[in-house]
Amino acid sequence: MKHYEKVGDTRIDLRGVLGKDSYGARFGDQVTVEIELSRPAYAYLVAFRPDGMVEPLFPEDSNEPPPLTDRPRYPSKSRELNYDLTDGTVVSVQYCTRSLRWCK
Known part of the structure; x- marks a missing residue:
């Protein structure tokens, strides 16, 4: 998870990997x-x-099924978007679940 710090009203600076940098x-x-x-899977x-x-x-x-991948990521399509930490003072938790077979 890469961390970008908000500096002022318009600037966002890369601070590095959370928990490392x-x-x-x-x-x-x-x-x-x-x-x-460790290997490709269907992941959320x-x-x-x-x-x-x-x-x-x-x-x-959210209307499309996940692709078979070994690197689920956000953002996956809209590369100019980052996830905003604006929902409260408690850190939000990101969670990944995966399956080797597609489950409907």
Whole structure:
């Protein structure tokens, strides 16, 4: 998970990987999420927000099934987007679940 710090009203600076290069995020900061799986699988990446909402992150279009991949990520299509940390003071949790077979 890469951490981008909000600086002022318009600038976002890359601070590095959370837990390695950066150890804290603030309200208004942003992140990108990339998971490395040991082999390709059908995966979902979701965010559990502090306001109780569950937000799908991968695939970005919640109406399409996940592709077979070993690197689910957000953003996956809209590369200019990052995930905004603006839902409260508690850190949101991103979670990945995967399956080697497609389940309908």
